[in-house]
C-alpha cells in the first residue's frame with residue numbers, strides 16, 4: 001500500500017525552532033512506522049519562500065529574495081539531517097515545476113469561475129500575510145500576532161470559498177477522522193457553519209512582487225498561501241507525473257495555528273479543481289519552554305540542534321513524542337527531558353538490552369541457546385510480545401505517547417520476567433530452563449528494537465548491533481526468529497543518564513526597573529524612607545534604609561533596580577514590597593540605576609530569570625552582586641535591562657548588599 005504524508009512548508013525567514021522540529025519528528029516517526037509496516041511511503045517536506053515578509057527580510061539582509069532563500073534553505077536541510085528526518089522529497093515554492101503548476105491551477109479555476117475579479121477592503125497583517133475584517137481585529141491589531149495592521153483597498157481576485165460551505169460540512173460529517181484531534185474538528189465545524197467568505201488570492205504586483213505571477217492578469221501576484229498549499233499536489237507532480245500515484249495524501253501534519261488553511265481552504269481548493277481529497281489533517285499543539293511562551297524578546301529561544309548536542313538525538317526525539325499527547329500543548333523543560341530519558345530509555349530499555357546481551361555472553365558463550373525447557377508461565381510472557389495491534393491502533397490515531405507507553409511496557413515486562421525467573425540462579429541449577437529464559441528474553445529485545453526503529457532509529461540500530469541482526473519490518477516482530485547458535489555482539493551502554501543542567505541562582509530573582517514616584521520619611525524610624533515606585537504595571541511601596549545617603553529630591557524621578565519578587569516584610573509597621581539595590585564602598589552608598597522603562601526586567605548575560613515564586617531575603621542575600629567600573633554584575637555576568645547596563649554613579653567598585 002502507498003502512504004503519503006506531509007509537513008507544512010516552513011517559512012524561510014527564520015532558523016528552525018522547536019515547533020519546526022516537533023512537526024518534523026512526528027511526521028518522520030509516522031513515515032518510519034508506515035515503512036516498517038511494509039508500505040510504499042512518500043514523505044514530503046520543504047520551504048515556503050514567497051511573500052512580502054520574505055521580500056522585506058531579504059531586502060534588510062541586502063539580498064535578492066531568491067538568493068536570500070537559497071542562503072536559508074541549507075539551514076533547514078542541515079537541521080533535518082541532524083534530526084534524522086527521513087523525508088523523500090524537499091520542495092521549495094520557488095521550484096520552477098511548482099510555480100508552473102500553481103499557474104495552471106489558477107488558470108483552471110479562473111476558467112471554471114471559481115476565481116473571479118473584485119475589490120478588497122480590509123486590514124492586512126504583513127507578518128501573518130493575513131487579511132482581517134473590522135470584527136476580527138483585536139483592539140485594532142492583528143488577531144493572530146497582535147501587530148499593527150494596514151487598511152488596504154485594492155483590486156484583487158477572489159476564490160469562491162463561500163460556495164463550498166455545504167460540501168465542507170458534509171466532508172467533516174462523513175469523515176470524522178478528517179480533522180484531528182476532535183477538539184479542533186469541533187472548532188472548525190462550528191466556524192464553517194457560521195458561513196464562509198470568499199478568499200482573496202492575489203495582490204497587485206505593486207504591493208507584492210515576490211510570488212508566483214498570476215496567470216490571468218499580469219498585474220497581479222498569487223497570494224502566498226494559495227501558492228504554498230498547492231505544494232501538496234505539485235510535490236507529487238500533479239496532474240500527470242509518475243509520483244502522482246501517491247495522491248491523495250494520507251496525512252497532513254501541521255501546527256494548530258494553520259488548521260483553517262488546511263481543513264477548510266485546502267479541501268475547498270481541491271473540490272474546485274476536482275482532485276481527490278486528503279484523508280486526514282492532524283493539528284498538533286505548541287510548546288512552552290520551561291513554563292513560558294517562547295519569544296525572542298524573552299531570550300528563551302530553544303534551538304533544537306543545541307538540545308541534541310546537550311542531550312543526544314534520541315533522548316530529544318523520544319521526549320517530544322512521549323511527554324505530551326499529540327494534539328495538546330506541552331512544556332519543554334530540561335528536567336522533564338532528563339526524567340523521561342533516565343526512567344524510560346536508560347532504566348527500562350537500556351538496562352534490559354545490557355542485561356540480556358551480558359547474560360548471553362556470560363552463560364551461553366555469546367550465542368543464542370536452544371529454546372530449552374519452556375514452562376507454562378513463559379506462554380504469558382511470549383504472548384505479551386504481541387503488541388502490534390495495540391501499538392498500531394495508537395499510531396493510526398497519532399497517539400504517539402500511548403504507543404510509546406505500550407512499547408516501553410514491553411521492556412519493563414521483560415525486565416520483570418528476568419527478575420522473576422532469575423537466570424543467574426538457573427545457571428547453577430538448570431541449564432535447560434536457563435536456555436528457555438535467555439531465548440525468550442533475546443526475542444523480546446529483538447522485537448523491541450523493531451518497534452523503537454520508528455521513534456529512535458539510532459538506538460534501534462545500536463540494539464541490532466548488539467544482537468547482530470539486520471533491520472526487520474514489523475511483521476518480523478513475532479516470537480521465534482532466532483536460531484540456536486546465532487552469535488550476538490558485545491553489550492554496550494545505549495543511553496547515558498542525564499542531569500538537568502544546574503540553574504544559576506539568579507534565575508529565581510525578578511529584578512525590575514522602577515521609577516521612584518514619591519519619597520516620605522518613615523514615621524517610626526530615623527534612617528528609613530517610605531518610597532512609592534512605579535513598575536509600569538502599577539505602583540508599590542518600598543521601605544528603604546537610604547535616608548543617611550540620599551535627599552528626597554535626589555531620589556524622585558530616578559529609575560532604579562528593585563527586587564520585585566522579594567517576600568513582603570513589615571519594617572517598623574509599614575509593609576515593604578521589594579527592595580532597592582545599592583552598592584557600598586568605604587561608607588559611600590550608591591543606588592543601582594537603570595536606563596530602561598519602568599517594569600523592564602533586568603537580565604544577566606546568558607541567564608533568563610524565570611522567577612515565578614517569591615524569594616526570601618536570606619536566599620537573595622546569597623547572590624554575589626557587585627559593581628565594577630560603575631557597572632553591575634552577578635558573579636562575572638553583566639546585568640542589563642532593555643539592552644542598557646545597570647549602573648552605579650556613586651560607587652565604581654563595591655559590593656551590593
Ligand SMILES: [Zn+2]
Pocket residue numbers: 125126127128129142143144145146147
Ligand atoms: Zn499578524
